[in-house]
Amino acid sequence: MSDFSSLQAVFKGDLVTPEHVDYNDAIARWAINAQKRAQLVAFPKDAKDVSLIVNYARDNKVHLAIKGGGHSTAGTSSSTGVVVDQSRYLNKVEIDSEKQLGYVGAGCVWADVDKAAIEKGFATVGGTVNHTGVAGLTLGGGYGWLTGIHGLVIDNLVEATVVLANGDILTANTSENSDLFFGLRGGGCNFGIVTQFVFKIHPQRRTIFAGPLIWTPDRLEELIKVTNEWFPTQKPNEGVMHNFSKGPNGPVIRTILFYNGSEAEGRECFKAFFDLKPAMDFSAEIPYENLNGMINPAVPHGKGWTIKGAFYSKFEAATLKKMFERITVSSSGEHETMFIVEYHSVAKMLSVPADETAFVRKDAGNVIFIDSWKTNTPENTAIGRANAKELSNIVVESQKALLGENNEGYGNYDEDKTQESNIGAVKSTAENLFGDNYLRLQQIKAKYDPQNFFANWFVILPATA
Numbered sequence: 001m002s003d004f005s006s007l008q009a010v011f012k013g014d015l016v017t018p019e020h021v022d023y024n025d026a027i028a029r030w031a032i033n034a035q036k037r038a039q040l041v042a043f044p045k046d047a048k049d050v051s052l053i054v055n056y057a058r059d060n061k062v063h064l065a066i067k068g069g070g071h072s073t074a075g076t077s078s079s080t081g082v083v084v085d086q087s088r089y090l091n092k093v094e095i096d097s098e099k100q101l102g103y104v105g106a107g108c109v110w111a112d113v114d115k116a117a118i119e120k121g122f123a124t125v126g127g128t129v130n131h132t133g134v135a136g137l138t139l140g141g142g143y144g145w146l147t148g149i150h151g152l153v154i155d156n157l158v159e160a161t162v163v164l165a166n167g168d169i170l171t172a173n174t175s176e177n178s179d180l181f182f183g184l185r186g187g188g189c190n191f192g193i194v195t196q197f198v199f200k201i202h203p204q205r206r207t208i209f210a211g212p213l214i215w216t217p218d219r220l221e222e223l224i225k226v227t228n229e230w231f232p233t234q235k236p237n238e239g240v241m242h243n244f245s246k247g248p249n250g251p252v253i254r255t256i257l258f259y260n261g262s263e264a265e266g267r268e269c270f271k272a273f274f275d276l277k278p279a280m281d282f283s284a285e286i287p288y289e290n291l292n293g294m295i296n297p298a299v300p301h302g303k304g305w306t307i308k309g310a311f312y313s314k315f316e317a318a319t320l321k322k323m324f325e326r327i328t329v330s331s332s333g334e335h336e337t338m339f340i341v342e343y344h345s346v347a348k349m350l351s352v353p354a355d356e357t358a359f360v361r362k363d364a365g366n367v368i369f370i371d372s373w374k375t376n377t378p379e380n381t382a383i384g385r386a387n388a389k390e391l392s393n394i395v396v397e398s399q400k401a402l403l404g405e406n407n408e409g410y411g412n413y414d415e416d417k418t419q420e421s422n423i424g425a426v427k428s429t430a431e432n433l434f435g436d437n438y439l440r441l442q443q444i445k446a447k448y449d450p451q452n453f454f455a456n457w458f459v460i461l462p463a464t465a
Helices: 004-010 023-027 047-059 110-118 134-140 178-184 217-233 263-269 288-293 317-330 378-398 423-448
Strands: 014-016 040-043 064-067 082-085 093-096 101-105 157-163 169-172 193-200 207-215 238-247 250-259 284-287 304-312 335-344 365-373
Touching: 004 047, 023 040, 023 082, 047 064, 047 082, 047 157, 047 169, 047 193, 093 110, 101 110, 110 134, 110 288, 134 193, 157 178, 169 178, 178 423, 207 217, 207 263, 207 288, 217 238, 217 250, 217 317, 238 317, 250 263, 250 317, 263 284, 284 288, 304 378, 317 335, 317 378, 335 378, 365 378
Parallel strands: 040 082, 064 082
Antiparallel strands: 014 040, 093 101, 101 193, 157 169, 157 193, 207 250, 207 284, 238 250, 238 335, 304 365, 335 365
């Protein structure tokens, strides 16, 4: 379908072009540096609408991007060509309590899922920032506060509806198009556009214990000592995040605690942390649906953002102190730099066989490095990426003895690889991310997207005969 007027005649959703009153809102993203001026933003009403847009972009040889939550800092959910934006209409959540399944539109954010599920007494693994899109987090793997109990997001995915590069609409699960289902669970948007996800949901208590403790920098060594003593005995229903940043009054450490139970139980669980007597304690028993919104104030829409990730096995205070000193220098004037160390129990995740999903499972935790800035310029983007890269290099160097030379980090926490233009570099970075699964993914790519139409995220090159 190469004619725009023909597309307009059959497309049920909204087609927004640059002269449209909604255009600026349509191209807005969480990260202002990721915004691009699209020729066309299409808001489909169903999978058939998505198929029409795919055919239109393919026939006109126009670049296509897929937008759900719009959280990509590399601009992969934006395009100067065509954008399929599922957030306007494909944003419904249906909870089937009897089957314990959640049917989730690909335009949803995690807040939609958390609220709909807990109303029926259920939850599933979701993003720790609840204005993140369901689609991007899921297709990249998906860590969350419930990972210790229920694994990754993809471990709870039971089915997906997918629009392929040729416009066909397929169902993918363990028995139907199972090879595609393997690729979707960690392989990103390399194989098609998912329009609906079906997740396992689990009974969940209505309130949990969570919240931040605030520390001054001089408490870092004591805090890490307690953390390293707690971490090896961590239970599946416990989690911690340490957030290091420079606040209005100077450097600050925020420790977010999570316990899937009552406040009394949670305070007993984290007694060693409380015995350190934090400067401030904002932890409390809160509604479950508020859990994944706790970090939101630190990551608002409308700024420049860049992120990068790395894995860690164990942190020593000296390494974290070096990183902390680095961000107090880079967080000045235009830029704010921070990093977050996640402590999620990974035993449940590691219980899934390595060859079951595209996602490569590691017995390691995540660190995410974040830089933000006020003014959207190429210079600020370059500075932000350099700040994040410098921090990640410190971690990679400190973890070599434990994790080896190659520490690419969690794909959803990394954008550098999408910036490569050299095909050899693209191949090598995807190989690093997918490891032993890469050759298998190339075969799946050749079957479902042989022309590499979907090539926005850790690009998997189709296998050649």
